[in-house]
Amino acid sequence: LGIVSGVSRQGKGSSGVIIEEMIQTDASVNPGNSGGPLIDSRGKVIGINTMGHGETVNFAVSSEIINDIVPELITFGESKRASIGVSVAATWHLQNDSLCQVIEVRSVKRAESPLQQGDLIVKVNSTDIKRRIDIRKALYRNTVGKEVEVLVEREGKLLELKVLAS
Numbered sequence: 001l002g003i004v005s006g007v008s009r010q011g012k013g014s015s016g017v018i019i020e021e022m023i024q025t026d027a028s029v030n031p032g033n034s035g036g037p038l039i040d041s042r043g044k045v046i047g048i049n050t051m052g053h054g055e056t057v058n059f060a061v062s063s064e065i066i067n068d069i070v071p072e073l074i075t076f077g078e079s080k081r082a083s084i085g086v087s088v089a090a091t092w093h094l095q096n097d098s099l100c101q102v103i104e105v106r107s108v109k110r111a112e113s114p115l116q117q118g119d120l121i122v123k124v125n126s127t128d129i130k131r132r133i134d135i136r137k138a139l140y141r142n143t144v145g146k147e148v149e150v151l152v153e154r155e156g157k158l159l160e161l162k163v164l165a166s
Contacts, residue, residue, distance in 0.1 A: 002025045002026045002027025002028070002058075003025065003026050003027075004023055004024070004025050004046075005024050005025060005026060006023070006024035007021075007023055007024070007062075008020075008021055008022075008131065009021075009022040009023070009024045009059065010022065010132075011050075011051065011059050019050070019059075019061060019065070020065065020132055020133050020136060021061075021062045021064060021065055021131075021132075021133045022047075022050070022059040022060065022061060022062065023038060023046065023047045023059065023060045023061075023062055024057065024058070024059055025038060025049075025058050025059070025060060026056055026057070026058065027049065027058060028052065028058065029049045029050070029051065029052030029058035029059070029060075030052055035048060035049065035050075036048070036049050037049070038060040045063055046060075046062065046063055047060030047061055047062045047063055047066070048060055048061050048063075048066055064133070065133075068137065080144060081136065081139070082139035082140070082143040082144045082148075082165040082166070083139070083165065083166055084115065084124070084135070084139065084148060084150065084163045084165055085105060085106055085113055085115070085163070085166060086102045086103075086104065086105050086106060086113075086115050087102070087103050087104040087106055088100040088101060088102055088103060088121065088132055088135065089101055089103050089132075090130075090131060090132065091120070099120045099121060099122060099129060099130065099153070100120070100121045100129050100130075100131070100132055100134075100135060101118065101119070101120050101121075102115055102116065102117055102118060102119040102120075102121065102152075103117065104117060105117060112164075113163065114150075114161040114162065114163060115150065115152065115161065115163060116154065118154070119152040119153070119154050120152060120153040120154075121135065121150060121151075121152055122151040122152060122153055122158065123138075123149075123150070123151040124138035124139065124148060124149070124150050124151075125138045125139075125143070125148055125149055126149070139165055143165040144165055144166065145164070145165065145166070146164070146165055147162045147163065147164055147165075148162070148163050148164075148165045149161075149162060150162075150163050
């Protein structure tokens with residue numbers, strides 16, 4: 001038993017991969033018992049217990065992420081993530097409630113990226129962007145190596161950009 005004390009947390013897995021939209025809980029997760037379900041009071045699985053720091057701060061991968069990854073694992077034996085080469089942070093926006101703001105362009109070919117620090121990402125491949133996870137969802141497995149359409153707001157103007165996903 002435990003209490004959910006936070007949602008939309010970000011954590012780094014043992015392989016160094018950033019895991020988005022984690023659920024923070026005080027349910028005990030120790031070596032050997034991770035991988036079990038995190039359930040709500042109605043018995044619905046809301047996540048998979050993943051990593052823990054003793055009995056106080058522990059994390060579960062949300063079922064939203066699990067539902068995206070499992071079909072890839074079954075079909076391909078792995079899950080690949082496309083990237084548009086930026087780090088983003090959620091920010092409040094007057095017209096759109098929230099958007100993701102580019103805080104760093106970290107692409108290997110940064111000089112070639114049309115994205116700039118401070119850009120507000122409005123859409124990726126016609127998908128509205130409200131949270132970081134929306135970007136990941138818009139970048140399906142088949143987008144690696146392809147141009148992605150990114151709509152950004154820069155200095156009050158909307159710009160349609162083409163970004164090479166890697």
